[in-house]
Amino acid sequence: xxxxxxxxxxxxxxxxxxxxxxxxxxxxxxxxxxxxxxxxxxxxxxxxxxxxxxxxxxxxxxxxxxxxxxxxxxxxxxxxxxxxxxxxxxxxxxxxxxxxxxxxxxxxxxxxxxxxxxxxxxxxxxxxxxxxxxxxxxxxxxxxxxxxxxxxxxxxxxxxxxxxxxxxxxxxxxxxxxxxxxxxxxxxxxxxxxxxxxxxxxxxxxxxxxxxxxxxxxxxxxxxxxxxxxxxxxxxxxxxxxxxxxxxxxxxxxxxxxxxxxxxxxxxxxxxxxxxxxxxxxxxxxxxxxxxxxxxxxxxxxxxxxxxxxxxxxxxxxxxxx
Numbered sequence: 001x002x003x004x005x006x007x008x009x010x011x012x013x014x015x016x017x018x019x020x021x022x023x024x025x026x027x028x029x030x031x032x033x034x035x036x037x038x039x040x041x042x043x044x045x046x047x048x049x050x051x052x053x054x055x056x057x058x059x060x061x062x063x064x065x066x067x068x069x070x071x072x073x074x075x076x077x078x079x080x081x082x083x084x085x086x087x088x089x090x091x092x093x094x095x096x097x098x099x100x101x102x103x104x105x106x107x108x109x110x111x112x113x114x115x116x117x118x119x120x121x122x123x124x125x126x127x128x129x130x131x132x133x134x135x136x137x138x139x140x141x142x143x144x145x146x147x148x149x150x151x152x153x154x155x156x157x158x159x160x161x162x163x164x165x166x167x168x169x170x171x172x173x174x175x176x177x178x179x180x181x182x183x184x185x186x187x188x189x190x191x192x193x194x195x196x197x198x199x200x201x202x203x204x205x206x207x208x209x210x211x212x213x214x215x216x217x218x219x220x221x222x223x224x225x226x227x228x229x230x231x232x233x234x235x236x237x238x239x240x241x242x243x244x245x246x247x248x249x250x251x252x253x254x255x256x257x258x259x260x261x262x263x264x265x266x267x268x269x270x271x272x273x274x275x276x277x278x279x280x281x282x283x284x285x286x287x288x289x290x291x292x293x294x295x296x297x298x299x300x301x302x303x304x305x306x307x308x309x310x311x312x313x314x315x316x317x318x319x320x321x322x
Contacts, residue, residue, distance in 0.1 A: 104144045109244065112144040116156075117249055118287030118311045119191045122299060124253050125289070127195040128208055131253060132215045132246035133222075134194065136237050139244075145187070148172065153183035157194040158228075175229060188310055213250040215241050252290065278322040282313050295321040 113135055120134040141158040142150035149155040153170045161169050161180035168183040184190045198204045207221045219234040219241075230236070241247060251258035280291060288311050292299045302308070305320040313319070 104146055108146070109139060109144045112139060113244060113246070114285070115145075116187070116191065118289050118313075119188055121249050121253050121287065121289040122311065123191060123195045124212065124250065127199050128212050129195055129198060130212050130215050130218055130247075131249040132213075132241045133218045133237070134191065135246050135249065136215070136219075136241045137194070137222075138191070139240050140237055149181055150187070150190075153181060154187050154190050155181055155184060156187055156190045157197075159190075159193065159197055186310075213247065213254055213256070215247055215250065252293070278320060279318045280321045282315055282317040282319060284315055286313065286315075287311070288313060291319065291321070297321060 116138055117131065117135060120131040120138075123129060123134055124131040138145075138156045141147075142156040145151075145156065149158060149170070149172060152172075153168075155170075158174075159182050160174075161182055165180075165182055169180050170183050171178040172181050173179070174181075182190075182193065184193065198207070203225045204222075204227075207218055207225065210217050210221065216238055219237040222228065222237070223231075223233045227233070245258075245260055248258040248260075280295065282291070288299050288302055288308070292302050302319065302321070
């Protein structure tokens with residue numbers, strides 16, 4: 001009987017010990033899972049500052065989008081005429097720098113040349129300044145007509161007021177802050193004043209002793225006489241003249257044969273179209289000066305016959321030449 005009682009107690013103890021062990025094993029996994037979850041949440045929370053890069057990326061994307069939009073608006077505003085450009089040849093951009101720094105396309109420069117070459121040739125014939133120098137300075141100083149001074153004041157040559165100027169003016173930061181620059185009603189007045197400016201000042205007198213087609217010495221002489229403070233002004237001006245073959249307009253005024261130098265290919269003028277014996281139809285590349293030479297008539301007479309007040313003519317326009 002006693003032996004049976006001892007065995008019964010021993011069995012109860014043994015069963016009690018076995019039932020305790022699973023409880024221990026069960027608690028350990030639960031404990032680990034709970035803490036693992038907490039650790040993961042903490043790790044995830046610690047990475048939130050890294051995820052904060054997204055708004056920065058969004059801001060950068062917005063800036064790039066804004067810049068692209070501005071560039072598209074600029075190009076749209078300055079889109080060249082299809083008749084004066086070739087998309088393959090003339091799409092290259094360049095920087096023009098003088099009183100301002102602007103980005104223009106080659107087609108825009110060609111359009112500018114086509115617009116003002118007649119005025120430059122007339123001024124060359126009247127004042128003795130090379131047409132290549134006049135157009136070249138106009139391109140360089142005005143950024144081919146896109147610079148602030150040319151837009152705000154029709155000032156294409158960066159001419160400052162000086163003491164004798166009594167006309168309208170604008171203020172613009174140049175060598176010094178808010179300097180006074182001359183203002184004109186239209187660009188042709190700026191071209192006229194440029195010629196008067198050079199011929200009326202003694203410091204430029206030595207330039208008129210040079211040949212009127214020696215654009216290299218003229219460019220260097222302008223810098224030496226103090227027209228510009230930029231030490232590279234002559235090189236920039238000569239580079240523009242040679243790149244766009246502006247010296248061909250000097251040759252035309254002087255009645256000389258033009259020999260092309262290194263430059264971009266320019267649009268070839270169309271063949272002359274004669275409407276009648278007494279009229280001429282304006283084609284691309286024509287100017288009042290070139291037409292006057294074709295028909296042996298003065299520019300003033302050509303203007304009078306056609307009631308033209310300035311040098312503006314349009315392709316397809318019929319002009320009386322006799």
